[in-house]
Amino acid sequence: MPVAPDRVAVWSATEAPASGLSAQLIAWQRQHGRHALPWQGTRDPYRVWLSEIMLQQTQVTTVLGYYERFLQHFPDVAALAAAPQDAVLAQWAGLGYYSRARNLHRCAQDVVGRFGGAFPSDPADLESLPGIGRSTAAAIAAFCFGRRTAICDGNVRRVLxxxxxxxxxxxxxxxxxxxWDIAEALLPAQDIEAYTQGLMDLGATLCTPRRPDCxxxxxxxxxxxxxxxxxxDYPRRSRRLQRGRRDIVWLWLQEADGAVWLCQRPQTGIWAGLWCLPECDDLAQARAVGAALGVRPQVLAPFKHVLTHQDLWLQPVLLRLSPDVDVQAVERHLRGLGPQEPVPAACRRVLPHQRAAHGLPAPLQRLLESPPQPAPADLFSPG
Ligand code: SF4
Incomplete structure (x- = not known):
């Protein structure tokens, strides 16, 4: 039978069903759950918090490639707080959802500034920090401080x-x-760590969105x-995500020594704060830039990059610059500025060995490492 909302009040009062379910889950977690992930077996809130943020919207297998490397660069919350944002974004590059990295940085600064460098144990205090929602706060409080509080992220909603x-x-x-009230009512009286981990493990390994292993x-x-x-049929959710499409033309301004011109994106919107190729409106504008520079543009094959809410179609246009090119003139052209107007200093030439120090979105990293073939010539025919 489906659960009636008033059952929650009954469960809160008696905890009878909770004890049965939670005991089963704890026993299962101990025997069959995950125990060897690098962020387990510690009560260090910095390591647990970092893993929780990285695991939001990202698979464990992907996070494994980033977690230890991030810790080598920023071994504790003080080191992360003191780092420049560019250095943090550079270590995050490729993980996606870059607002997480900016919030991570701000959160570290808040932990140092507001809490003397020690993560608070109270879920409400944790939730007051940038990038920490209610479920993440509960996970940190449970794993690091043994607090009896419920997680209820997307996986847990599906399972429950x-x-x-x-x-x-x-x-x-x-x-x-x-x-969420039900999740609170289900909490065991003890062994909150095993129970919380069990919920996560069940959602990640057995009760998956498609074909759960019942x-x-x-x-x-x-x-x-x-x-x-x-x-x-569960979880029931009436609103379905409407996917959009966005076309972006990237100007790949490349110099003979391998340097490319990168511009820092604004602090809001996609890839906020990351370094990217300059964009233009369409191929006609790319052609005009090429003409202004005296360079024949080479249109490379477009490719798709999938974000949560939209598909990006990225169209790179390669312009091989001669050594005497006036790149500021290019920027003026792109921004519609007059010859005397100053160009905002958000762009710089970056040599291949300097790229790692800049945060680049994953599709741009892939593009620079293995450029696609030129598109058919007629894509750039005049007209
Ligand atoms: S795995 Fe199957 S049996 Fe277990 S909670 Fe999910 S749907 Fe139910």
Whole structure:
């Protein structure tokens, strides 16, 4: 039977179902859960917090390639707080969702400035820090300080709504709050670390969005979705993401020594604060830039880069510059500035060995490392 909202109050009062479910999950986590991830086996809030932020919207296998390297560059919260933002973004480059990196940096500065360099243990204090939402605050509080508080991120919502048959529309804030109340009511009296890790492990390894492995699940005999064979119907969410498309023409201004011109993006919007090729509106404008520089542009094959909300179609145009080129003139042209107007100093020439010190979005790194073939010549025919 689906769960009625008033069951929450009953559970909060008795905790009877909670103890059964939580005991099963804790036992399963101890025997079958994940125990060897590099951010486990520690109560250091800096390491746990870093892993939690990296794991938001990113697979464990991807995070494994970044986590230790990030810690080598920034071994503690003080080192991270003192680092320039560019250095932080450079270590984050390729992980995506760059607002996480900027918030990570601001959070480290807040921990140093407001909390004397020690992460607070209270979930409400943790939640007051940049980039730490309620679920992340609960995870840090549980893993590092043994606090009895509930996580309820996207994976946990899926698991709980399936096992309990919670079929309210999670696009509604009120339904989200009710599910969170249920998550709180389910908490065990002790072993909060194993329980919290068990929820994460179950959502990541068995109760996956597609084809959950119910036969190996510790909650298979209780699960409403399994009993109804309606796993795909949970969680219920009425609002579906509308994907958009955006076309970007990148000007790849390359000099004979391998240097490329990169401009720092604004602090808001996609790839905020990262270093990127200059953009222009369309191929006609790229052609005009080429003509202004006396260079024949080479249109490379466009490629797609998928973001959460939209598909980016990236069209690189390569311009091989002669040594005496006036790049400021190019920028003036791109920005529609007059010959005497100053150009904002947001662009610089970057040699290949200097790229690592700049944060570059993943598709640009891939492009510079292995450029695509030129597009068919007629793409750049006059007209
Ligand atoms: S039985 Fe299946 S659907 Fe239910 S919680 Fe377990 S894995 Fe998820």
């Amino acid at each position: 709504s399936r096992v309990l048959g919670f079929d309210e529309d999670l696009a509604q804030a009120a339904a989200q709050r009710r599910l 036969e190996r699940c510790p909650w298979r005999d209780t699960c409403v979705a399994r009993a109804q064979q309606r796993q795909a």
